[in-house]
Amino acid sequence: MTDYTTSTIFVIGGTGAQGMPIVRALVADQKYHVKVLTRDPNSARALALLALGNVTLIEGTFADEEVLRAGFRESDGAYVNIDGFNTGEKTETYWAIRSYEIAIEEGVRFFVYGNLDYVLKKSGYDSRFRTGHYDGKGRMAEWVLFQNQSNRNRMGAAVFTSGPYAEMTISPGTPMTPSVEDGVVTWRVPLGDGAVPHVALEDCGYYVRWIFDNPDRSNGMDLEVAIGHVTYAELAKSFETVTGHPARYIDTDLETYWSGPIGAFAELPAGYNADPRDKSTMSFGDNFTGFWNMWKHGVISRDYALLDEIHPGRIRTIEEWLRREDELGRALGKGSLWERVQPENWTPESAVLKGSADNRTGAL
Numbered sequence: 586m587t588d589y590t591t592s593t594i595f596v597i598g599g600t601g602a603q604g605m606p607i608v609r610a611l612v613a614d615q616k617y618h619v620k621v622l623t624r625d626p627n628s629a630r631a632l633a634l635l636a637l638g639n640v641t642l643i644e645g646t647f648a649d650e651e652v653l654r655a656g657f658r659e660s661d662g663a664y665v666n667i668d669g670f671n672t673g674e675k676t677e678t679y680w681a682i683r684s685y686e687i688a689i690e691e692g693v694r695f696f697v698y699g700n701l702d703y704v705l706k707k708s709g710y711d712s713r714f715r716t717g718h719y720d721g722k723g724r725m726a727e728w729v730l731f732q733n734q735s736n737r738n739r740m741g742a743a744v745f746t747s748g749p750y751a752e753m754t755i756s757p758g759t760p761m762t763p764s765v766e767d768g769v770v771t772w773r774v775p776l777g778d779g780a781v782p783h784v785a786l787e788d789c790g791y792y793v794r795w796i797f798d799n800p801d802r803s804n805g806m807d808l809e810v811a812i813g814h815v816t817y818a819e820l821a822k823s824f825e826t827v828t829g830h831p832a833r834y835i836d837t838d839l840e841t842y843w844s845g846p847i848g849a850f851a852e853l854p855a856g857y858n859a860d861p862r863d864k865s866t867m868s869f870g871d872n873f874t875g876f877w878n879m880w881k882h883g884v885i886s887r888d889y890a891l892l893d894e895i896h897p898g899r900i901r902t903i904e905e906w907l908r909r910e911d912e913l914g915r916a917l918g919k920g921s922l923w924e925r926v927q928p929e930n931w932t933p934e935s936a937v938l939k940g941s942a943d944n945r946t947g948a949l
Contacts, residue, residue, distance in 0.1 A: 589695045589741040589800035591662030593618045597647050597684070598666030598699060600630040602750060602937050603789050607664060610790025612639040617797070622647060622656055629934075647680055648672075650687065657691040662797055664745075666699025667722075673859025673866055674721035681725035685732060689740045695800050697793065700726040700746040700807070704879045714884055716875035717855045717867035726807065733805055741804040743796050748811055748885070751783040751906045752937040754820060755926050759938060760847065760873050763832075763926055770824060770832040770926055772817050775842045779881035782811035785900045786937075787909070795895055808895075811887045815903045823904035827911055828923045839877070843870055 594611060598604040599621035611617040618639050623631040626642040634640050645652030647667055657663060665684050667677050681698070688696050703723020708714035726744040733742040753759040754772070761781075763772050792810050796803040817834035824832040843851050851870030859866045879885055892899055900906050911922040924930055 587738050587741070589804060591617065591695050591797055591800070593620065593660045594662035594664060594797065595620045595622070595643075595656040595660040595693075596664045596666075597622050597656070598664075598668060599623065599634060600628065601666065601668065602752070602786060603699065603747060604664075604666060605630065605634065606786050606790035607793045608634050608640065608790075609637060610794040611797070612637050613794075615639050617662070620656055620660060622652070647684065648676070650683065653684060653687050654691060657688045657693055661692070661694040662697075663688050663693050663695070664697045664699065664793060669701075669718035669721050670856055671858050672721075673854060673856025674717050675863070675865055676856070676859065677721045678725060681722075682728065685729055685742075689736060693740055695741040695743075695797065695804075696729070697796055698722075698726055698729045698742070698744050700744045701748065702746060702809070702879075702885050703727060704875065704884055708879065708884045712875075714875050714879045714882070715867075715871075716879060717872045719876070719879075730805060730807065737804060741800050743800075743803040743805065744807040745789075745793055745796060746807055746809040747784045747789060748782045749784065750937060751785050751812060751815075751903065752910075754783070755910070755922060756935065756937040757928075757931040758936045760876065765927060768831065770821070770830065770923075771835060772821065772833075773835045773837045773842070773845065774817060775837050775839045775877045775881065776817050776834075777836055777881045778816065779883060780814035780816045781880045782813070782885055782887050783815045783903065783906075784810055785812050785906050788812070788896060788899050791896050791899070809887055810892060811889075812900050812906055813889065813902060814887070820903055823902070823907050824922070826904060827907045828921065830923045839874055842877075843874075847873075 594617050596619055599608045600623050608619050611619050620641045620643055621634055622643050624646055626644050631642055635642055643656050667680055669677050701719040701722040703720055705715045705720045729742050754761050761774050763770050821832040821834045853869045854861045855867045855869050855872035914925055915921055
């Protein structure tokens with residue numbers, strides 16, 4: 586039987602929203618040493634990871650073969666989560682392929698690709714649901730698993746498929762950032778009676794650690810995760826229950842949604858480094874129209890029984906997540922959930938998405 590055991594893991598995307606809890610989980614008991622790729626080793630996020638211990642920082646970008654080789658070399662594991670909002674679909678396609686090829690050449694034993702649902706395929710190739718930052722990853726995840734059919738005896742591979750973070754529902758700079766209208770926390774989004782399979786960042790670390798801890802089972806697996814399919818009526822009701830403050834969900838048609846504050850970004854490229862003159866580049870507006878359509882029309886499913894088996898202590902409801910987040914925020918000095926959704930309290934540091942926190946061009 587092939588030995589997929591890993592001890593040193595090279596992480597691309599480690600300073601992102603998902604990457605931070607993943608790195609924390611990998612080094613929690615010092616079983617793994619983690620090498621984290623970062624553009625800025627002096628950033629607050631990079632320094633926070635370094636302070637965990639058993640973490641080494643590698644300065645550079647994933648779009649550089651020399652940097653990739655330095656990261657993969659002398660690493661026996663890899664977690665690759667390319668920032669699709671940085672690259673756009675075309676660039677992610679190239680660097681996902683090269684990352685896999687270089688990893689196998691440099692002797693990596695187990696390769697995990699950070700993924701999102703291939704929604705265009707799952708919708709039956711209906712362009713109403715085309716979502717560039719999802720499809721760009723989904724295509725490459727299928728490619729990785731296809732390569733694994735031939736290469737699994739040399740390098741195992743798995744895919745970790747997440748989704749919209751629950752944290753995005755209370756954070757500035759996201760497609761579902763709430764407003765506070767006459768003292769009522771309000772989500773105005775084009776969801777209808779649909780539901781979003783929100784993901785708890787706290788659980789992402791557990792799942793990825795499980796993949797590396799159980800390579801014989803996870804090899805060839807696409808582990809698709811979520812808390813549950815969350816309606817926004819449920820989100821508002823749970824927010825009221827946890828905080829004691831009023832909240833509501835108002836279903837909004839797409840035209841009204843794009844005429845609101847988020848409309849200022851509609852014509853920008855969905856990937857802030859993508860060429861807007863390239864006809865393959867989706868606009869932010871087209872990208873997130875497909876995004877909301879997939880949730881509204883129930884295109885995406887999850888195997889919650891499998892997730893219960895893998896992670897018996899997982900967060901299962903949005904109310905449970907909100908309650909934990911309220912308690913954690915108070916303990917860390919961030920304030921209660923009610924305080925944290927007040928626009929006057931928002932700072933770049935309170936943004937969950939790294940692009941928003943860094944104030945990158947094209948980020949909300």
